[in-house]
Amino acid sequence: MASEAAPEGAPAKRANGPALTPQQVVLAADEPLRLDSGATLGPITVAYTTQGRLNADKSNAILICHALTGDQFVSGPHPTTGKPGWWDTMIGPGRPLDPERYFLICSNILGGCLGTTGPKDINPATGKPWGLDFPVITVGDMVNVQRLLVDHLGIGQLFCVIGGSMGGMQVLDWAVRYPERVFCAMPIASAARTSAQNIAHHEVGRQAVMADPDWCGGRYLEQGKRPHRGLAVARMGAHITYLSESALTRKFGRSLQAREQVTYGFDADFQVESYLRHQGITFVDRFDANSYLYITRATDYFDLAQEHGGVLSRAFRNTPVRFGVVSFTSDWMFPTLESRDLVKALNAVGANVAFVEVETDQGHDSFLMDIPDYHRIVHGFLEGAADHRGLKKP
C-alpha cells in the first residue's frame, strides 16, 4: 500500500540513499513448500535486497516486510520508476533503520511481481504463465518463504521484523509462527486480522480487474493483453483509502486543475481527479493484475486469532518477542482500535509491548511518511531493543 504523496506536476523527490543491488535466490528446490491451502509450491525464486553488514554473531539483521504493492527496493532510487524507495526516509545513517548498525533485508513477497515467484511467472507444469493456476496464498505462506531466505542467509534469529500495513501482518505472523527467531517486532498501521471493510475494498478492486475484458480470465499474458483499465480503477479506489478526508481537503480541496472554472464535462476538472487518474495510470506500468488479486486475497484471509479459538491472546502465549506497536490517528483503514485490540491481547499474556498512537492527518499512508514523531518512536524502540540484545553502537 505504497502511494506517492506529491500531486501530479509537483517536482519529483530524489532518493536519499544509494541504489540497491537486486539479488535473487532459488529456494524450496529440493523440497517444495507446503502452503496453508495444502498445495505445494517449489522451486521458488526470491528477489531481495540487503544493506549494511551482518555482524560476526549474526545478531543485527532486520527483516523489512513490504505492504500490498510495495517491493524490495526500500530505499534509494527505484530501478524501474526512478522514484525514491517506499521507506527511503526511514533508512540511512543516523536514521531509524541505519545500515551502519543493522543488516537490512527486504524481499519481494510470494505472489509479487518484482522477481519473487508469482502468477505472472512460468508454471513449470505447463510452460505457460501461472495465471489463476497459481495457488492461492496466505500471509503465512509469504512468511514461510521469508524464513527460507533467512535460513539461506545463515541467520538464526532476526534482531527485528518490521513493516507497515500488510507488512505489519507479516511481522505479527512471524512473531506467532517463529517466536524464537524474532528478538523484536514492529507492526505499524496494521492489525491482527483484516476487517470486513477492508475485505470489501479489496473485493471491489478485484471485481474491477476481473470486469476488464483484457483480463481474459487471468490469461492476459498468453494473449498479449493487460487489464490496464480495470487495474487502474482498482488502484484509484484503493488510493482513497490510504489517505484521510482532512489530508485530501488540505492537499486538494475543491481546487481546479489548470483551469479557471469548471468545464461542464467529464474531464478532470478537479485536482483530486487528476491526481487519482495519475495514480491509476502509473500503477499499471509497475504492477501485475493477477498479483494484485492474489495479494489482496492473502490479506483477506489474515486472522491470527482464528487458529486459536478466536482468542487473539492465545496466539502470543509465552512469547519472548518484544513488540513495538504504532498506529496513526487519521488511519481509517487500519484504525487505532485494531492496534489497541492487539496490544490488549499482548498484555493479557504479559508480553513485552510498547504502543504509541501518532497524531497526524495523513491517514493510512502515514507509515510511509517522514513524520518526525513517528520516526523518533521507531528509532527509540529499536535503540532500546538493541541495548537489550547487546548490539554495539556503530
Place this chain on the structure above:
Amino acid sequence: MASEAAPEGAPAKRANGPALTPQQVVLAADEPLRLDSGATLGPITVAYTTQGRLNADKSNAILICHALTGDQFVSGPHPTTGKPGWWDTMIGPGRPLDPERYFLICSNILGGCLGTTGPKDINPATGKPWGLDFPVITVGDMVNVQRLLVDHLGIGQLFCVIGGSMGGMQVLDWAVRYPERVFCAMPIASAARTSAQNIAHHEVGRQAVMADPDWCGGRYLEQGKRPHRGLAVARMGAHITYLSESALTRKFGRSLQAREQVTYGFDADFQVESYLRHQGITFVDRFDANSYLYITRATDYFDLAQEHGGVLSRAFRNTPVRFGVVSFTSDWMFPTLESRDLVKALNAVGANVAFVEVETDQGHDSFLMDIPDYHRIVHGFLEGAADHRGLKKP
C-alpha cells in the same frame, strides 16, 4: 445514495404504505430552461408522485428531494423492484411525513432515469438517445426543474423542502435560490459543498463505468449494449461509503458465506463480498450508467459558497427560511463537521436554525433508516414549523 440494509438471503422487507401512482408532466415546452452551464434544455419531462391532499390555501406541500440513485417512489412498493420505497418508514399516518397532514411531492431529478428527462432519452435534434450529448447539469438545474413542477402544481410557497445526502444539497439550493418559496428546510446527512474525498469516490465510479468497453463512449443504447460490469463495480465501491466500519463489522465481520472454511479461491468466501456483489448486480438492472455519470458530476460541482466569494454565510443573508439540520455520528461521507460548518454559516447571519447530531453506527445510510431518535427529530421539527405556519392538525 439509497442502499438496502438487509444482507443477501435475508427476508425481503414489505412496504408499509400503498403503491404510489406514477405521474408525468412536460415542462419548459414553450421556453427552454437555461442551465447553469449556459446551455438550454426543453421540453423537459418530469416524473413525480404525490401523496395526501393540497389544502385550500396550498400551505401544506412538502417537496421530498431524493439522493444520487433514489427516485420518486418514496414509499410503498417500488414498481420495478417491488421493494419498499427508500423513505417508506418515514412516511405514513402518524409518521414524520404524514400524508393525512401534508401534501407530499417527490420528482425524479433532472438527469435521472426513472421518467424525468435524462441522457437515456431521445435527443430531439438527432432522434437518438442523448448519451454524452446531454448537457452537464448541476444541483441548481435539478432545483430549477423542481420549481417548474411546483409552479405547474400551483403552489406558491412550499411548507418544507426535505432530503438526505444529495437530496439535502437540493434542499439547501432551494433555500438559497428561492428563499421566499420555502417556509422550512431540512437538509439531512448533507453538506453545502462536495468534499475532495467525495469527488474522488465519484471519479473512481465514473472511471469504472467508462472503462467498460460496453459503455461505447456513452452510446451503448444505440449499440444494444449496457456497461453492466463497470456500473456494478462503481456501485460496489460507492456502497462501502454509505456504511460505516462498525456497521460492516457488526453485520458481517469475517463471517463466511454458506461455507465452513475459506476456499482458497476468488469466489465470494466472505458474506461481505457476497453482499457487495449482490448490491452491484441488482443496481445495474434499475439504473442507467450515463445517469450515474451526470448525477455524480452535478454533485461534484455543488458548492454553495462559491458564488458568494467563498463565504457560505453570505448565501443565507436575510433568509426567512427555518432550517432543521441533521447529521449522524458514524457518517464519514458527509461527516457532522460539514453540517456544523453549515450551521455556523446560518448562525453568522442570524438565521433560524436547529441542529441535531444523531448517535448511530449505521454510517451515511442512516438517513434512510428507521432510527427512532432521528424520526422523532424530523417529526418534532416539522410539528413546530407547522404550528408557526398555522397548519391545522389533521
